[in-house]
Amino acid sequence: MLNIAGLNQFYGGSHTLWDVHFDMAAGSCVCLMGRNGVGKTTLLKCIMGLIAVRDGNINYDGAALSHAKPELRAELGIGYVPQGREIFPLLTVEENLKIGLRAVRKQGIKSIPEHIYDIFPVLKQMLKRRGGDLSGGQQQQLAIGRALVLNPKLLILDEPTEGIQPNIVSEIGDVIIRLNRTKGLPTQLLKVGDEAKDEIREGIVKIKNELGVTILLVEQKLPFARKVADQFYIMDRGRGVAAGKMAELNEDMVKRYLTV
Numbered sequence: 001m002l003n004i005a006g007l008n009q010f011y012g013g014s015h016t017l018w019d020v021h022f023d024m025a026a027g028s029c030v031c032l033m034g035r036n037g038v039g040k041t042t043l044l045k046c047i048m049g050l051i052a053v054r055d056g057n058i059n060y061d062g063a064a065l066s067h068a069k070p071e072l073r074a075e076l077g078i079g080y081v082p083q084g085r086e087i088f089p090l091l092t093v094e095e096n097l098k099i100g101l102r103a104v105r106k107q108g109i110k111s112i113p114e115h116i117y118d119i120f121p122v123l124k125q126m127l128k129r130r131g132g133d134l135s136g137g138q139q140q141q142l143a144i145g146r147a148l149v150l151n152p153k154l155l156i157l158d159e160p161t162e163g164i165q166p167n168i169v170s171e172i173g174d175v176i177i178r179l180n181r182t183k184g185l186p187t188q189l190l191k192v193g194d195e196a197k198d199e200i201r202e203g204i205v206k207i208k209n210e211l212g213v214t215i216l217l218v219e220q221k222l223p224f225a226r227k228v229a230d231q232f233y234i235m236d237r238g239r240g241v242a243a244g245k246m247a248e249l250n251e252d253m254v255k256r257y258l259t260v
Ligand SMILES: Nc1ncnc2c1ncn2[C@@H]1O[C@H](COP(=O)(O)OP(=O)(O)OP(=O)(O)O)[C@@H](O)[C@H]1O
Pocket: 011, 014, 016, 034, 035, 036, 037, 038, 039, 040, 041, 042, 043
């Protein structure tokens, strides 16, 4: 789904990403790991077209992204929640969510999809509150909710648990798992609709629609990363140095590349 080859990036004269190769398959949940300053956010920003790439290729579902305008990502179904969340503090929750709608008008999505409130009920309760008055955890839910308005196929999250209290961290973990993994709900469940009440059938269709999102996240908290992701990709000093199934992430790699 996302394929990166030979990617190099510079901040002025400073060579930050070195010949990065990275592949992720549709349906996976990949955690981008590494110590502070190794280039994780920079890689995400390259994918999102927010900073220029010196050379190399970024391909998403057959589309070449390396030199494409940032807007193309939303059109292709790539949602992004940046580090620090970047919600609009003076706008209400509803207004923040509506900002996501601009990018999807072409797809005929004109109002905030109801399933966003199923996933984050707190947003419905707080629709008229200003973004800046929400707690850190609520702001993160708002930032993820805003990205979900796009109905993304690929959702990119940069440190979604940073600065958030532990109980909300685990809620956010559950949401990521729910978005990513419930794909493949048996189709016979849909067929029971003949006898089932409309409500139930609608609920199942909704769940099917909201799920199966491919996820790429940067995360420093190891237990969280192990819980939500099925693959890891480790960076060190601007280079990709290890990748594999999360179950294969061993103590040696943790010591070598992750612990401070
Ligand atoms: N706008 C910028 N201009 C110049 N150098 C930058 C800029 N942004 C980041 N850097 C540098 O590029 C390197 C990679 O930074 P990046 O933020 O991608 O790392 P990271 O792995 O995401 O770290 P963290 O976990 O701290 O966010 C660091 O040395 C950083 O100081």
